[in-house]
Amino acid sequence: MTAPENELRFARVFDAPRELVFECMIDPDQLAHFWGPAGTSAPREHISVDARPGGVFSTVMVNDRDGSEYPTHAIYDEVRPPELLSWTESHSGMKVITQFVALGPDRTEIRIRQRYVPEAFMSPQAQAGFLTSLDRLAAHLGGLAPGSPRTRPEEGPSE
């Protein structure tokens, strides 16, 4: 309720212990399995993770169909295993905060908070990066079936 209006929130519950879920988000071997949305992959060799404040988090999502690449580059702001990760994308200035909440020994909720940064407020370089990467990815995703409805907008602490 007190969140800024220009912040988007996503949440999903996983049947796995918090330490394991957290590790998946900072281990390139694990990230390679899920980082690319449907129709793309995130090759292990293009993922680099230096999980500490100021460290680099970069990935390349590759379009399965035509090999187009969508690189992203970010710098970690906060790394607090196993409860919190945050980074700022270099190309868009967008800040992403990922919270890992233990709901039980084998149940973990990931809560993503993402700050909206419209193109008009980005630097020209950022706009170029945004247009060449995320917009093309968006166009690609637009051609696919909508994702599962299981990720819900987070309303608050209650389910």
Added chain:
Amino acid sequence: MTEERLDAAFAALADPTRRAIVSRLAHGDATVSELAAPFAMSLPGISKHLKVLERSGLISRGRDAQFRPCHLEVGALDQTLDWISTHRQIWNQRFDKLDAHLRGLRAGPSRRKGSGS
């Protein structure tokens, strides 16, 4: 300043009357009385909503004519909605894959159950 404007755009779209006004303007420019017609609302009531929308940058209003027709700034709206749907979709699909990956990890040999080095 920038922050305030962004907050305003998101807040503007949180209200059902303002969303209806935006939908109406998507079909073409309209005057305040035209916009007020479908609502059981006074002109000053509608004007208040229009001011919120105008401040958010989602609509603009003609300067010269006495009726000051309202105009939807399609670019600003598209940008906001595209951003939301793209990111929602990306995280949805990522989470689907992560869910499958975690199931695989836990079903198979528990080679990665520890917290690593």
